Amino acid sequence: DSxxxxxxxxxxxxxxxxxxxxxxxxxxxxxxxxxxxxxxxxLQFLIQYYNGEERAKGNILERFSAQQFPDLHSxxxxxxxxxxxxxxxxxxxxxxxxxxxxxxxxxxxRLTVL
Amino acid sequence: TQLLxxxxxxxxxxxxxxxxxxxxxxxxxxxxxxYRQEPGEGPVLLVxxxxxxxxxxxKRLTFQFxxxxxxxxxxxxxxxxxxxxxxxxxxxxxxDSWGKLQxxxxxxxVVTP
Numbered sequence: 001d002s003x004x005x006x007x008x009x010x011x012x013x014x015x016x017x018x019x020x021x022x023x024x025x026x027x028x029x030x031x032x033x034x035x036x037x038x039x040x041x042x043l044q045f046l047i048q049y050y051n052g053e054e055r056a057k058g059n060i061l062e063r064f065s066a067q068q069f070p071d072l073h074s075x076x077x078x079x080x081x082x083x084x085x086x087x088x089x090x091x092x093x094x095x096x097x098x099x100x101x102x103x104x105x106x107x108x109x110r111l112t113v114l
Numbered sequence: 115t116q117l118l119x120x121x122x123x124x125x126x127x128x129x130x131x132x133x134x135x136x137x138x139x140x141x142x143x144x145x146x147x148x149y150r151q152e153p154g155e156g157p158v159l160l161v162x163x164x165x166x167x168x169x170x171x172x173k174r175l176t177f178q179f180x181x182x183x184x185x186x187x188x189x190x191x192x193x194x195x196x197x198x199x200x201x202x203x204x205x206x207x208x209x210d211s212w213g214k215l216q217x218x219x220x221x222x223x224v225v226t227p
Contacts, residue, residue, distance in 0.1 A: 004156070043202065043217035045216070045217075048214060058214060103147075105156025107154065107156055108155075108156055
């Protein structure tokens with residue numbers, strides 16, 4: 001158990017819909033990261049938040065957005081869903097945003113878009 | 115296109131055999147990590163290497179960071195079924211964006227009894 005909690009574990013929805021994925025980081029971790037893992041693309045960095053502020057952005061689509069709340073939990077919002085958005089979405093947390101520390105990953109949210 | 119190229123993509127060996135997984139790039143990384151991911155779970159960190167030429171050992175696993183910090187290898191001695199999993203290398207190109215790790219596509223290792 002990494003201490004990172006992601007909900008829901010599985011989600012099936014239709015094209016055009018909007019979903020929200022939630023992540024609770026490990027206690028004390030200020031940084032939250034979102035990654036997308038698909039069979040053809042591997043693990044792709046989406047976005048990072050540190051103590052409520054966006055710190056780094058990766059290959060995140062404009063249809064996707066995220067935020068980190070004062071209690072440090074984070075949400076990833078995916079809208080106008082397409083078939084290609086089907087993937088595993090991982091949240092990870094760490095103590096800081098710039099160190100040789102460890103990223104702790106949650107178990108992921110598996111999104112299926114039909 | 116993956117910034118980090120891992121090879122081989124798939125490796126199936128018998129228990130007791132040795133194996134090596136490679137992670138190569140044309141970019142220089144300030145640090146490189148190896149993770150193992152099992153089905154239904156997130157990646158779990160095995161090791162972080164930061165110095166060119168660094169060698170780290172974790173029981174039967176030996177990790178090496180290339181002198182030029184562009185490549186790394188993971189060697190497993192006397193593999194066991196419990197070593198089965200997806201091995202991922204991940205590099206940070208700047209120390210300022212630690213979490214913006216670039217991941218390789220992974221090497222699926224299967225160790226059969």
